[in-house]
Amino acid sequence: MGMTMTQKILAAHAGLKSVQAGQLIEADLDLVLGNDITSPVAIHEIEKMKTDGVFHKDKIALVMDHFIPNKDIKSAQHCKCVREFACKHDITNYFDVGEMGIEHALLPEKGLTVAGDVIIGADSHTCTYGALGAFSTGVGSTDMAAGMATGKAWFKVPSAIKFNLTGKPGKWIGGKDIILHIIGMIGVDGALYKSMEFVGDGIKYLSMDDRFTIANMAIEGGGKNGIFPVDEICEAYMKEHSTRPYKVYQADEDAVYDEEYTIDLSTLKPTVAFPHLPENTKTIDEAGDIKIDQVVIGSCTNGRLNDLRIAGEILKGKKVKKGLRVIVIPATQKVYLDAMEEGLLKTFIEAGAIVSTPTCGPCLGGYMGILAEGERCVSTTNRNFVGRMGHVDSEIYLASPAVAAASAITGKISSPEEV
Secondary structure, three states: OEOOHHHHHHHHHHOOOOOOOOOEEEEEOOEEEEEOOOHHHHHHHHHHHOOOOOOOOOOEEEEOOOOOOOOOHHHHHHHHHHHHHHHHOOOOEEEOOOOOEOHHHHHHHOOOOOOOOEEEEOOHHHHHHHHHOOEEEEOOHHHHHHHHHHOEEEEEOOEEEEEEEEOOOOOOOOHHHHHHHHHHHHOOOOOOOEEEEEEOHHHHHOOHHHHHHHHHHHHHHOOOEEEOOOOHHHHHHHHHHOOOOOOOOOOOOOEOOOEEEEEEHHHOOOEEEOOOOOOOEEEHHHOOOOEOOEEEEOHHHHOOHHHHHHHHHHHOOOOOOOOOEEEEOOOEHHHHHHHHHOOHHHHHHHHOOEEOOOOOHHHHOOOOOOEOOOOEEEEOOOOOOOOOOEOOOOEEEEOOHHHHHHHHHHOEOOOHHHO
């Protein structure tokens, strides 16, 4: 029986010739990731183990991104805990104020994730790195602690769903529209503990930023991970950003998939997820007249440079609707600098938006954009659960940077074609 991309990577890291869905394995890890919320719990657990240090100081990444710069005493204490741990164990890849970024945008940019890796992170959107042909998945803080101590983790080998992407998407169709369409189609539990494997001739039209967005939200369809094959676009990205060797794994022709879907990207329309689940999707022409109070453009899903370029193209020379709050958050310091040099930050500020230092803040209802009772937000983030960005009676509409920027101008959910 043939293996999928994910199964081949896991087999190699478990030292096995082959694995099959449902099999329990122990695999070697290439990277263990934690942030300022999840790392303190892991650190307290690793201290209980009385281990002699960490398994490899270069293969742990600690990124302070959720409440940075610290929003209160508790968040400051959390960061202090992680900072002291990183110093004690001489952790190479510790990122704090001044060099941090949103973790899932920062690590590929820094070249810490490449094709063929096995990566765990104490954050559910660790599945982002599947865009590079790696197996990456979110775990709990105790699994993170075990990973930091031993360099290993156990997995149940996932079965897979194949998504065959064909055709060329339209001008304003990006990775966010594609993954929202898929989640709307299969539901938030449609790929529960399965590998979502994206293939097809349509992939060549998707930038790496598009692919990161799609892989990032695999978890929102219930997936254990999302993964793309490695092509010339992916290889060019890795060669630009990393000096690490990488290994390309391709699915066998007789690999077994639980389900297969074909999606013609040329037929897709801008797509929005209505409250209160990512599966509650509507195309822009089905949205109706939904007035909004706030727009957030950023996050580990859509805070990369191409995302800001798209928003800037729409906002340039225009004004944010009076009374509307628009928050733009570049995902990393490099994205911030590149956007500044391209004049994008000037475009946003002149339009009436604010530009924040990199942070996850508003996505999880932490800070930098909390919603009050009854308020509605169009956001390029990845979750729109009840109370996710603030009050339990607020509403979040997930959308692409193009739809978010257009909506910022009109004050209601709008297509980029309308502005």
